[in-house]
Amino acid sequence: MNFWLQIAGLWLLAGVMMSFGWLWQRRRCNAGIVDVLWACGVGGSAVCFALSGDGAIAPRATLAVLGGSWGWRLATHLWTRVRGEPEDGRYQNLRAHWQGSQWxxxxxxxxxxxxxxxxALPFAAVARNPVTSIPWIAMAVAIWLVSVAGETVADRQLARFRADPANHGRACRDGxxxxxxxxxxxxxxxxxxxYVCLALGSPIAWLAWAGPLVMYVFLRWISGIPYTETQALRSRGDDYRAYQRSTSMLIPWFPKRSDP
Known part of the structure; x- marks a missing residue:
């Protein structure tokens, strides 16, 4: 299938899905559903590109399994939070800032x-890869296993910490x-x-770098860490400020000594 037709079709489907998500949040006043749908959309696009691509079978099959499984895990984790908790503080603040404007x-x-x-651009690069490289596929699987295992452990540690009422107003420092x-x-x-590993050999392999590069920009400067830390400072105050001083922002490292 033509690359631009695939992109246009994906954008159309994503727009329709997000329109239904908007209606859902309008009825329930909970915009957290947008995160669930985003994970579903990105994971689903990995499967769609794998099925419709014209590259070698091995990288496409690996893409479908890794991308689809990643999206499913993240979506189910986020859905558990959205359906069982009040609207995330980030979206509550947006609602207040926008004065409830539904537009x-x-x-x-x-x-x-x-x-x-x-x-989804990295997935398009993988789907057009005509090369089957077992070492690079093995590297991709290893990276995926380590990253998903680490994210799952971190999510569970945070959920366990937040479930204890004694930890209210404190920053999680567990694990x-x-x-x-x-x-x-x-x-x-x-x-x-x-997906960078899986795309090596593709005529559009450079597109695979959109994943880590854009994700880092969004996490570091746009929608990830800035919003999360602003909310944490509102809800945890001085304890979170001390946590900021002692603990690395993103890349894990040994904590600094606490201030006396």
Missing amino acids: RFFAFFQFQAALIVLF LWRYSRHPNYFFEWIHWFA
């Missing part, structure tokens, strides 16, 4: 549809959170290098 929320949901297309303020984001970023 702004609609534009926000459609922007997320465009991001699905952007993050991986002792070495990074955002270990879940770190492993999410690492995950995208798996």
Whole structure:
């Protein structure tokens, strides 16, 4: 199938899906559904590109398994939070800032549809790869396993910490959170290098770098760490400020000594 037709079709489907998501949040006043749909859309696009691509079978099959499994895990994890908790503080603040404007929320949901297309570009590169390289496929699988395992452990450690009422108003420093303020984001970023490995040999292999590069920019400066830390400072105050001083922002490292 023509590359641009695939992109246009994906954008159309993502836009329709996000429109239904916008209606869902309008009825329930919970914009967290946008994260669930984004994960579903990106994971689903990996499977779609793998099925419709004209590259070698091995990298396409690996793409379908890795990308689809990643999207399913992330979507189910986020859905558990969305359906069982109040609206995330980040979206509550947006709702207050926008004074409940549903048109702004609609534009926000459609922007997320465009991001699905952007993050699907690495999958398009893999789907056109005519080369079957067992070492690079093995490297991709290894990166995927480490990153998904790390993100799963970080998510569970945070969920366990938040479930204890005694920890209310405190920053999580358990397990991986002792070495990074955002270990879940770190492993999410690492995950995208798996598709760089799978795309080696593709005529559009350079597109695979859109994954790790764009993900780092969004996590570091746009929608990840800035929003999360702003909310954490509102809810945890001085304890989170001390956590910021002692703990690496993204890449895990040994914590600094706490201030006396």
